[in-house]
Amino acid sequence: MDSPLTHGPVLRDLLTYIKSESKNGILSCLIRLKNDTKCYKQFTKDGGLSILVNLLRYHNTKILNITLSILANACISSDAREKVKGSKIACRVVSIIKHIKLGNTIHCRACRLIGNLSECEWHAKSLCEAGAIQALVDLLQLETNIQTYLMGIRAIRNIWSMQEGNREEILGTKVIIRITGLLVTAKEQSETNTKYLELVETCLKAMCAFSAALDPNVGEQMQGEKDIQGYKCIVQCCDMNNKMAIKCLYNLCYIAEHRPILGNAGAVETLIALIKDRLELSKETLVCLSLFCREAVNRARVRMGSGLELILSLLKDLENEKYHPMLWDALAQFIYDDPSIMVMVKNGLLDLLITRLQKIVTEMIFHEETNVSKKRGSDSPPNKQTGLKYNRMNLGRFSSDYYRDDWSPGSAASVSSSPPSTPPLPFYDSIECDENTEDNYSPVCSDTEMMDIEDEPQAEVESLKSCKSISIDVKESQIFSWEVADIWTFIFLSRLSCSDDPIDRLADPATIKALSAYIRESRSPRASRILIRIIRNRAYLIPLLKQGFVFEAQTLYGSEQYTRQLCALAEIGATIGELTTILLRGEEADKSITAVSIPFLIKSRDNLKLLLNNHGGLRLIFDVLSDEQHSLHENAIWAICQLAKTLEIQPEVMEKCQAADIAATDFPRVYDNHPKPATVTFELDDGTTVDACRQTLCQKSDAFSAMLEGNFSESGKKLVKLRNTSKEGLITLLLAANGATLKNGTIESLLDAVLLADKFLMADISDTLTESFISKLNYKNFGKAWNWARVNSCHELKSYCVKTFLTTSMTKSERVQAFRDFCTTGCLHQFLDEVREIINSVLCQR
Numbered sequence: 030m031d032s033p034l035t036h037g038p039v040l041r042d043l044l045t046y047i048k049s050e051s052k053n054g055i056l057s058c059l060i061r062l063k064n065d066t067k068c069y070k071q072f073t074k075d076g077g078l079s080i081l082v083n084l085l086r087y088h089n090t091k092i093l094n095i096t097l098s099i100l101a102n103a104c105i106s107s108d109a110r111e112k113v114k115g116s117k118i119a120c121r122v123v124s125i126i127k128h129i130k131l132g133n134t135i136h137c138r139a140c141r142l143i144g145n146l147s148e149c150e151w152h153a154k155s156l157c158e159a160g161a162i163q164a165l166v167d168l169l170q171l172e173t174n175i176q177t178y179l180m181g182i183r184a185i186r187n188i189w190s191m192q193e194g195n196r197e198e199i200l201g202t203k204v205i206i207r208i209t210g211l212l213v214t215a216k217e218q219s220e221t222n223t224k225y226l227e228l229v230e231t232c233l234k235a236m237c238a239f240s241a242a243l244d245p246n247v248g249e250q251m252q253g254e255k256d257i258q259g260y261k262c263i264v265q266c267c268d269m270n271n272k273m274a275i276k277c278l279y280n281l282c283y284i285a286e287h288r289p290i291l292g293n294a295g296a297v298e299t300l301i302a303l304i305k306d307r308l309e310l311s312k313e314t315l316v317c318l319s320l321f322c323r324e325a326v327n328r329a330r331v332r333m334g335s336g337l338e339l340i341l342s343l344l345k346d347l348e349n350e351k352y353h354p355m356l357w358d359a360l361a362q363f364i365y366d367d368p369s370i371m372v373m374v375k376n377g378l379l380d381l382l383i384t385r386l387q388k389i390v391t392e393m394i395f396h397e398e399t400n401v402s403k404k405r406g407s408d409s410p411p412n413k414q415t416g417l418k419y420n421r422m423n424l425g426r427f428s429s430d431y432y433r434d435d436w437s438p439g440s441a442a443s444v445s446s447s448p449p450s451t452p453p454l455p456f457y458d459s460i461e462c463d464e465n466t467e468d469n470y471s472p473v474c475s476d477t478e479m480m481d482i483e484d485e486p487q488a489e490v491e492s493l494k495s496c497k498s499i500s501i502d503v504k505e506s507q508i509f510s511w512e513v514a515d516i517w518t519f520i521f522l523s524r525l526s527c528s529d530d531p532i533d534r535l536a537d538p539a540t541i542k543a544l545s546a547y548i549r550e551s552r553s554p555r556a557s558r559i560l561i562r563i564i565r566n567r568a569y570l571i572p573l574l575k576q577g578f579v580f581e582a583q584t585l586y587g588s589e590q591y592t593r594q595l596c597a598l599a600e601i602g603a604t605i606g607e608l609t610t611i612l613l614r615g616e617e618a619d620k621s622i623t624a625v626s627i628p629f630l631i632k633s634r635d636n637l638k639l640l641l642n643n644h645g646g647l648r649l650i651f652d653v654l655s656d657e658q659h660s661l662h663e664n665a666i667w668a669i670c671q672l673a674k675t676l677e678i679q680p681e682v683m684e685k686c687q688a689a690d691i692a693a694t695d696f697p698r699v700y701d702n703h704p705k706p707a708t709v710t711f712e713l714d715d716g717t718t719v720d721a722c723r724q725t726l727c728q729k730s731d732a733f734s735a736m737l738e739g740n741f742s743e744s745g746k747k748l749v750k751l752r753n754t755s756k757e758g759l760i761t762l763l764l765a766a767n768g769a770t771l772k773n774g775t776i777e778s779l780l781d782a783v784l785l786a787d788k789f790l791m792a793d794i795s796d797t798l799t800e801s802f803i804s805k806l807n808y809k810n811f812g813k814a815w816n817w818a819r820v821n822s823c824h825e826l827k828s829y830c831v832k833t834f835l836t837t838s839m840t841k842s843e844r845v846q847a848f849r850d851f852c853t854t855g856c857l858h859q860f861l862d863e864v865r866e867i868i869n870s871v872l873c874q875r
Contacts, residue, residue: 039068040077047080052089059084059095069099078103078112085121090135093125097138104145110152118146119155126164136168140180147187157195162188166202169211175224179231182208186235196242205239205250208232209259216262233266233273240280248287260294268299275303279313282320289326297321297330305339315343315352319359328362332369341376357514364524378521379534385518386543393550519555526562536569538576545581552586564594571607575619579626580664584841592629599630605639612644624649625665628672637675638872647868651861657852663841666848669864673835676871680832681825709737711751711759718748719759722767729766732789755781762786765794771801776810780817780826806833808843812850819856831863 039058046054062069062077081103084096100118103109125139143161146152156162162185169181185208189199199205212232219225239247253259263281266274278296281287291297300318304310318336321327331337340356343349360378363369370378522544525532534540541563548556563569564582573579573595582591598604611623624646631637641647650672653665709723726733737749751759758781761774765782779802786795806814811834818826834847851860 039072040075040080043077043080047084052092055084055087055092056095059092059099063095063099063102073103073109073112076112078109079116082113082116082118082121085118085125090129093129094135094138097122097125097135097142101138101142101145104142104148107149110146110149113146114149114151118142119152119161120159122146123156123159123161123164126168127160134176136173137177137180140165140168140177140184144180144184144187147184147191150191153188153191154194157188157192157198162195162198162202162204166204166207169204169207175228178211178228182211182231182235186238189235190238196244200244200246200250203250205236205247206254208235209251209253209262212236213253213258213262216265229266230271230273233263233271233277236263237273237277237280240277240284243280243283245284245286248281248284251281252287252290257290257294260291260296264291264294264296264299267296267303270303275311275313275317279317282317285323288321289324292321292324292327292330297327297336298334301331301334301336301339304343305335310343310349310352312352312355315355315359319355319362322359322362328366328369331359332363332366332372337363337369337372338376341373341378341381344381345377354510354514357517361517361520364520370524370528374525374532374534379525379532379537379540382518382521383539383543385515386522386547389515389518390543390546390550393547397550519559522559523555523562526559526566529566531566531568536563536566536572541573541576541578541581545585548585557587557590561590561594564591565598567598567601567604570595570598570604571611574626574630575622577622577626577661577664579629580667583629583667595630596632600633600636605636608640609644612640612646612649621649621653621659621661625653625661625668628668628675632675634676634872637672641672642869642872647865647872651865654848654861655857657849663845666845667841669868670835670844672868673832676868678832678836678867678871680829680836708747710748711754712748713750713754713756713759714752715756717756719756719763721763725766729794730789730791732791754785758782758785761798762789762791762794765798765801766791771798776802776805776814777817779805780814780821780823784821806830808834808837808839808847809850811847812852812854815851815860816854816856819854819859827863828867831860831867835864835867 039061043055043058046058062072078100081096081100084092085100087093087096100113104113122139122142126136126143129135129139143156143165147156165181165185165188169178169185185199185204189196209232212229215225215228215232219229236251240251251259251263253262260281263274263277267278278291278300281291296317300314300321304314304318318331318340322331322336337360340359344353344356344360360373363373525535541560544556544560544563547553548560564573579595582588582595585591599608608623608627611619615623624641627637627640627646628650631640641650650665650668653659653661654669656662659665707723708720709726711719711721713719723737727737728734755778757774757778761771761778761782762785764771765786771779779798783795783798783802786792786798802814811830815827815830815834818824818830834851839847851857854860
């Protein structure tokens, strides 16, 4: 040791007094250290803390008392704790607790020193090795003052937090039961004496630290010695909006087997009251409420305490949107409880589902557009989009609270309004799953329950499972996420769609449009099954029909399956009666949409005749077709074509187009020896001319041969007049005669050429032109061809054009464009009359 002369005054004096065993001198130095900050700082800088550690073995209560006070103050600092490492401070302070008689402040200050030292892992370990745990436990078992309890409880708490290896030892001493007892006593005393409030807070803080381990044994001790007084006291403190008590309850709620006990202590009702009054709307309270919904007995308490209405109101509040995933999780636990489902539906569940579904679709469109933009801006492939693929998430296990075989949920067919409770599972303190352990399933999301609604994909079931984690934050990020909330959106819709009784507003336009939009964007088989189940319920058929879903169904991916379900319901007698009633006595809007929907729904000719012919459905369809401004106009075009398809109307093989004044005549081939010009020029009615090869015409046509080579007046002339002939038609005819490919030209020029070919007895050319016309007939020229046939009185061609329009496979937009081309001819009513005649001729057949 250095000479005292080299140290500061206090250190030098203290060493001198220790050497001379002067108690008064030691006390005077210690008092100076305690009262003079500058002096104390120099003392510690000179290494004086080790001297104070040595004084802990001094057999004088006054010296021990002030030494403990100075050291406890010093060890608040990590620097001071570092300076006393390697000393015997641990064993000496523990010895003081063990051997000094109770009744003074020494024990309190010794516990405070232990608590401060335990902020360091090294010291915590050293204290445990010195027997600090048992010493503190023994001290807490005694009747002592409040301050000693405060410091002793804090010391135990810090050792628990810093030294996980000694937690089993702490549990074995059952000191948590003692601390729980102190909490109960302090809570009772605090009602009349406020000095106990600090003890209440200290006990709760320690219990928070203990419960954070999520150890069922901790929870068991925190129940107290009898009648779950500990849990009741925690709940009472929560009722007073004590933040530490709420945090403690939050930790305990993650221990599944203790949630029913907490429910018995009144935790559910307290939470609902706190949240409802907005006294404590926080992550902790909402997580607790969500977790309490996982047991049947607590679900009953939530339902009877208006908890479902509260959760739904919070989900409608966008200010607290960050809490919505955990609230969805809470609601999801009631998915097989019929009374709860009815309460939720009554209080706006469908509005929430629709809103969530619309957001999912919006996000999908946004991500799709973003990915397209990225792809255009870079040759590298876009990142995979995973956030919205609800049925392909890797979240691990969703809940490991219960064994599947132990749970008996209230199903849709159950008479009981609340399923029985479930025995608790052992606690698993590892994030890894034991491969020899039986699978544990959520009481809500087991395989069989997910699969009982038809054949839900196994991947969707697996996506709801997550591994047990000792980290609360990890569990929350897995369970209470938007991805899982989105999964619940579809599971709720699936559950509602399975109800035999109609669910109010399930078939409303808002619901169906949102679901249809999702199907259109995702092509999800699961969403399709939900929609199919809604369609299968006959109670929804007329509402679906009145909102125009029949037309929407035709545009969805897999439209055949929706149409098949709709048709199966529409053909039964009761539905035919409802359709008849609407057509005869319904509102005008309902009449029109029903009439236009019938061709998509009804396949039986007898029923079609009954509804369309006998009860005026066909007249209503044609009324809509006549009004281009009608909201159902395009669907009516679609419907009349669907009707023709159902009635199996087919265009006949088209005969040759011959005008009324054209007749076939045998022209003899007459040749003379006079030389003729090689080229003939035809002059048309409008004065225009067309040149042609005389030899080719004579070879291809007996009529031209007689005209140009025979005894007619035109014979041998270079210029020949042709009446009633279009220039485009004649050019097309000449091109065909010369074997040219007819790629260009209008449909009218082809038809004019066909007439000319027939007029001039060019049978082979006529056949070629007719084939070319048929191959070129499409939605772009149906109207033009029909109008040409009308003007030229080609009745067979008119009929052929109409029937081809009605039966040719086209998209809806192409069909509408073709119909509007008919309208541009100025003879819409004539066209519609012809369509009506064709439909009626088949519809009224016996």
